[in-house]
Amino acid sequence: MTTRQLYFDLPVRTGRTRGDYFVSEANGAAVAAIDGWRNWPGRALLIRGPKGMGKTHLAHVWTREAGARLISGLALTEADAIPGDVAVDDAHLVAGDPARERALFHLYNLTLAEGGHLLLTGDGDPALWPVRLPDLGSRLRGAASVELQPPDDRLLEAMIVKLFDDRQIAPPPSLVAYLLRRMERSAAEAVRLVAALDDAALASGRPIGTKLARDVLGAEDGADILPD
Template sequence: MTAARSPGPARSPGPEQLALDLPVRAATGRQAFLVAPANEEALTRIDGWRDWPEGKLALAGPPGAGKSHLAAVWASETGATVLTAPALPDAGAVEPRAVVVERAGRVAGDARAEERLLHLHNRVVSEGGRLLLVAREAPARWPVALPDLASRLAATQVARIGPPDDALLAAVLVKLFEDRQIAAPPALVSWLVPRMERSFAAAERLVAALDARALATGRPVGQKLAREVLEDAAPGIDPEGER
């Protein structure tokens, strides 16, 4: 049971190969977004952007849950400007029609960033634009110091992405393998799901670790390699057991 990588240059034989840290191109279009109960409500809210209360919405969820993917889908469809906190520009330099602020919670504790987010918020809302704030936590939980910003964040409705169920976790693994041009057989994915930590971030770490070890050793991505990676990640567990 092994996963085949897409055809490419032949590798030199050897017990230990140099693992190149090559960039991974993640598919971020709407068709690549994996819809499941954990994110269906968030997708519905994003699709209803014309009806967002006060023209704003916060998208919250754990690392690797697909928040940035969903935000990228919305930005592509609306032509939104995508910013990343805390390095926000002056509000006057931003087209207010549609704006995404990635990692928005990082403004907390940064006086300049908090002030700039406040001015950006006020400009977008006052001019009838749309503002999407992307973060791990709901805005009301960000420890911001600026009272005016805190009150506006508390009034922002939140769309949440929850933890994955088995079907979504399996689909995420398949996508992560595909992003790295690894064709993982369904049997390997089914074997991994009940044995791995149940989170999006863990899926990213697992696939990255499998890819790195396969490249370093010249071995195929299969159940034997996966067993070793899982054991290294959590020494003492029984990889043949289920979590």
């Protein structure tokens, strides 16, 4: 019996190394862009796409490879406007906050003026971000960008396995196949389902498998979770 099968509430350990990132047609262009970071047009790149598709993971990979700083858009301040290579994760979160917008604008300008490279990640099209600072909006719309596509089957399967692995769970292959046949085809849903199964297993003491998945999915449709 594994430690996780004893249902201790172990911490989630998110793997964010290059080896943890599964490459498919859905994200191959973004991975190639990270590999070619020294040749980014204008030395800036925006990676955008649906939540849960690994934008933060790629930002971590790049900062390790480039020796760059990593800053959250939500925590960005004027003090972060320091020359060098830098990644701003969740850059869309600066939109609508005057102080964070000014901080990103100054960081953008100073980084490029001093010969550094800037990686931005964000949800959706930057043209739709509610940015109030016109010069920042212009910068974001003009930056080279690569879009992560919705996950294909191979990537979604790898995501589910990794999400379980982050929780120190080894799912049976039959469970992964079962989920792939029944779930909404999105990275966000994969994150939600794995968390729901882990929570249900911890609460009930039942093993994580297709029976528990059937009951969790049924409960979400209004049925009760039944004991084994």
